[in-house]
Amino acid sequence: MELDDIHTILIIGPTSSDKNVDLSTALYDTVDILHQLGYKMSIIVEDPTSLLSSGVFYDKSVVEKVTGDNVLKYVQQFHPDAILPTVGDRNALGIVSSLNGKIGGTKVLGANFAAYLATFKRELFIKRLTKANLPVIKFISSNDEKEIYSFIRSIGFPIIARRRYSNRHSSGWTNINNLFELDNFMALEDIEDTKIEIERSIRGFSEYSFTIVRDQYDNSSLIGTIEDVEPIGVHHLDSNLVSPALSLNDSKLQRLRNYSIKLARVFNVVGVCTVHFAYNHVTKESYITEFIPRLSEETKFLEYATSYPIATVVAELCLGYHLDKLQLDAGSPFNGATEPFVDHITSRFPQWKTPEQRYLGPSKTSDSSIIVNGFSLEEVLNKGALNDKFNGNFERYNELRKLDDDELFEKIIHPTNWILDVLSEAMRRNFEKPVLSEITGIKLPYLSALQNIIDNSLIIREGEIDGKNVERMVEMGVKGVGHSKLLLDSKDIVTKTVVKNKRAISVGNNKYINHNYFVTSGISNELELSDRKKIIVRTPIITSKTDIMIRQFVLFQLAKSIDQNGLEPIIIGREPWNAPLVMRRKVVEIDDPHMEIKSLGLIDKDSVLRTIDLSKNIVDDENEQVFQFSAQELKNIDLEGNTSVRVMVVSDGKNYLAPSVIYQAKRDNHLYEVSSVNNFMTVEDRADIAHLISQELENYDHVDIYNFEMVKSHDHWLVTKMYRGMTSDIIRHELASSVHVIDTLVKLLLGNKIDDDLSLEKIFANFDEQYLLAIDCKRYKLLDKDEMQEKLTEYRKKED
Template sequence: MAEKPHKVLIIGSGPIIIGQAAEFDYAGVQACKAMREEGIVSVLVNSNPATIMTDEGIADITYIEPLTIDMVARIIEKERPDGLLPTLGGQTGLNLAVGLADAGILEKYNVRSLGTPIQTIRNAEDRELFKQLLISINEPVPGSYTVTTLEQAKEAARELGLPLIVRPAYTLGGTGGGIANNWEELESVVSRGLSNSPISQVLLEQSVVGWKEIEYEVMRDSANNCITVCNMENFDPMGVHTGDSIVVAPSQTLTNKEYQMLRTASLNIIRALGIEGGCNVQFALDPASSNYYVIEVNPRVSRSSALASKATGYPIARVASKIAVGRTLDQIPNQVTGKTMASFEPALDYVVVKIPSWPFDKFSPNNRVIGTQMKATGEVMAIDRCFEAALQKAVRSLETNRKSLLWEAPEWEWASDINAFPLEPNDLRLWAIASALRKGITPEEISERTRIDLWFTKKLRNIVEMENKLRSGPLTQELMWQAKRLGFSDEQIAELVGGSSSHISELRETWGIQAVYKTVDTCAAEFDASTPYYYSTYEIENEAKPTNREKAIVLGSGPIRIGQGIEFDYCCVHASYALRDDGYETIMVNCNPETVSTDFDTSDKLYFEPLTVEDVLNIYRTEKPLGVIVQFGGQTPLNIAAELEKSGVKILGTSVNSIDIASDRGRFREMMLQYGIPMPESGTAESLEEALEIAKRIGYPIILRPSYVLGGRGMEIVHDEAGLRQYVSTAVKVMPGRPVLIERYLENAIETEADALSDGEEVIIPAIMEHIEYAGVHSGDAACVLPPVSLPKKHIDTIEEYTKRIAMELKVVGLMNVQYAICDDIVYVIEANPRASRTVPVVSK
């Protein structure tokens, strides 16, 4: 074993951005734990307070500071680490490590880059160096030129021909890149790419749009031992960023020859780069000839690494960290299985499907096109025994208005021509394919148009054929069994056969058709692994054996999206930690592969399942816990809390009724009036007529707030009747059938918020925050300071008094956040949320 460092600096990834999300918090936490196991002091620097990695006790020494060369240089000067782990902080970590090396900081303080040498980062990230390295080991690359000016790009394009893929160097999520189909697009995309690249360099590459995109996650140690952790196949062909593509693991359409060919190439590449740790390699594979090109390599833990880790049960970040400090694969036990070493390649006896989560529904949906520049804010993952079931499970994990593949846009209803369906890359393409198949368009026609492999479109046809069987009836026990095996939810079956989902659930129970749970054990049941990590399927044997311990279920927050981010996962993780410390068995339910909550050692048991009533009820009836905690996962668990309670689930903490009072704008206003707590003049409307009447009474400008939403979705300031009419006809669709609060907009008001904690008898207020912007900027978009700097003591006292009174009247047991606006020397209550809020991690830190 190589000499171990004594103190290691770990660089975090900073704020959540598109292309760099919670997967790096998961990686950083695993790295810190690995250092402690090895007896190495860990020093962590990160600027994101909403992370588990920046919690006290994760790293030995933590700095919450800006991720700049100057700041990290000061930390290195003070702490004097002898090792640097740059590969766990995404592109931010890599770029900062190269910057520190270029500035001479690493050499000055004798800090060596662990796992991935600085030159390896340059070789992988610098497009020209990477191309030359691949050529030197006889790996095929598309025809390309590396350019640093627009003139060079035009000259290269004349030689290569259009279309071209533009890939900026040292960027994340395809930032600044794109496809140039004509000269005008070339000028635009290259200019953008050069400005986004820290070294003003882009690669112009011959287009392989339409080829299969395949990824391999590989590991290598200092003894040159290499393994493949997982290979993944993109449902969408080349031309869509892998972060925006549906991804399937393991690959489903490769021949054994193709699989082995790309595996060999991946191992050749990681050896040539000299990486000690993990590496992601992306390939383009021509389905007609089996020729391939190497597209790019990520010499670090990546989004795909997190997906591969959760898909296989192989703890990539932990193993990579141990390799970086000198361990070899055969010296590292796989903690997930408890039986194998890290040198044992995972084997899967199930199918994993990842679907991205896009922000198009929250903002203007006019441009839903996806391409080589990533737009997804998060993703969901589902596991089942076949592709159809895993896909359908992933669809219902997304939590959009498209609850299943049955959803169709109104304009598709009578369409019969293939051109009527949006089959170009966009976030609705999966539903468009299903709709086209229902209208008689063949899988062959769809595959020819989209270049999606025929295997996938035929699998989608299997789902449509089952829909037709259910529609034509009758619903027999055998047909129900077949439908459940293909991933149909009770709600879907009810929609197809008629009746309610509760009736279908009862019928299913009567017939003895129940979900069972299988183990994610990395070894396809070759060993009797002890993994407490499960997925549901419809078979006979149940591998999730409930214990007799007192236990509680924590419902996670699902995919990261605008308004519901990593902060809620932070709260769920802490709920699990706290319950475990108190001696309870903890059970986590979530569907997000990027997060710490879905790591193998966060809870006693992990169920990787959609956060729907049916899926949670199945787990509840299997485990028989004391109850379910819904207040930490944002709006996701709250939206199903009432239905869960109706089905006999005990909700722990704040009651469903109290949650409903706070979420229903009308009920909450009545409570405030009853206790003499001021609110802006308002009214609730469920129709345009009611809205116009209330607006006339209050006067413009007004602010409209839908009930039961998160992150201000559907919220808008309206200045006149025309604006109100337009709002009611469009934005009310956000939550149909639920009232909209119409409220006098307090102009030039100071906005504040208070976080509170209550046990039902005593209320503690850890912090009051003052927003820097005036009211009218959503609290999630507002800069804020704590403690408040300009509020007089009388207003602070009033805020504390109102917060305590609201918590007691709502009978809050747990967390609560209350937002206030101060206008004309009056403190108004805007809203109360009796659940975790995005401010909890900030206030905690």
């Protein structure tokens, strides 16, 4: 069944943890299943914080810049049987395509060299699709004016054009609608060695993406579809995304599905392949715009939406498993050929740090996103894009009301991140929906959903609630709690807030358990809990990629520790968290964007031992059962030095441990950070630091985590910063320490104690064998004890 000549696998990891959060969790699932199947794995990764504790599975970890030269050097030195690039980012595909003919008998898993090269070489992409009779946008790159004009005559207007310079940079795309605009563009002064790139304009087309999985025996399955609410012309990740694609009827869906499967066959993609389409609902034209033969942000979104374990499935398919004969953790069988059927809508709404309007175009500008579930378009719009708690929609509404019709029309023509609010205001003024759809490219179902929300808001304000409209309102996610006192007081039972199971995996895989729920409206609750004692973890609204990375890491560690201590972990979040597969059957996840679950009383208070709150907005601060895990600044002195340390301390209220100390030194205009210097500290330094920690903790008698920053000045250590709770250092500390801080914290919250009168050696105990050296927070190296001792001696000599 599987490839029996593969025993060792080199994984090309993501290049940057902040930008590849979704890949980090996918990476954990991938290496976990490969470890269970008995493979030896190594990884090349730039930033080890992206590993999310998956480092325990690797035979070798190479912390180097992820480049073709370093991958080739590793292959030539250690001769792995195969390379797996599907959990890397786009950089991994470029590396693999450059290694063709250089890696001898080492196999490349996932797809062939041509497939990876075609993700970069548009000419090859178009050539392959044209030969296979797949719809693709014609493209030319030339400096010959006659050739350019001839090509334009063959495809017609409108077109888009840009200049590609010899240094690989390019100008932005220019929309050209007629010969006059083309002549003006061509008349612009040229720089030497510049080519003009031209292709047919698809601006205003609808954008869809189809994700399929395929095995080496040509069996394929459609995992899910995603639809962009905004048309092409707005960057995919700046658009509001909806899964499944709601505006495709069955014939259109099957047509694009067949194209996706055929493309995967053309490039012989084994594993996962996401295909992007541009579709014109008026002319029925469709074009394949790109394909992604690897795990990506979209596959992680679909994994959450459908509960289909894509990362695990892809790893096994790459190794030769049949699509219908897969296995998950602990060897449980899984039929991956059964296409998921979802009973709900999942939407992903982009977020910006500032409330101001941003003009949207082909470049990504959003900082993060919020994912919500619902049973209707109206419900997901109410929870996400029109959620005043997230976006300040009421302030937008007041600003837009002040505009006259001409000013409002300007905002309709030029799309911004306020576009749904702008369209809502336009419909309040009775602008016609077909006209708005034609101008903006946003499809009528979404405009109708906005109109329904407007109509029902009016009903709520005027109090005209009766049996005729209450059921329709509930379908739109309008509930009593958090929305309207009128609905809350209504005698109709349908208006109550309930919790529903997010049923997404198909009946063909009904043994695959998914404890994932979301808060909605209805009559009955479906939340099922075990009789085990529980710890609840509340998570925040996420505002940046870095926050997400920290939260993913901390949630995973917390959930794992809570389960290992014999308790049931319940994760309640304003934004959903997709647990790694190994934890997915053990964790109860409840998506609750309005934080309503507490008022429902569905979780027996007597069964809850503690609540751990990761949110930055302090709530229940007088409730001793709630542990605030987010960082709170306790001390901040403006004092800098060339030598400093960051110490993580976990305390039971009386005694403490300091399992992780990170040393920081500025030398030769570079910043050096060394993990686990516990093992290299002098007796004097240990004593000084321990004395300072004891002084600072004198007035704190509760279980907690503390973070200290200390600066060395005139041979003495001084505390400059002190935080209670989790800071952004949590990943570095946890990775740097053989003593797991989060697990220690959970044990202390359950009543365990730290021994009295511990020696300094035991307070600072750490049993690491490898040490992480970071240079300028970008370059990382893993060193053994002797190598690290040499480095520290070198820095200390410069210090003296």
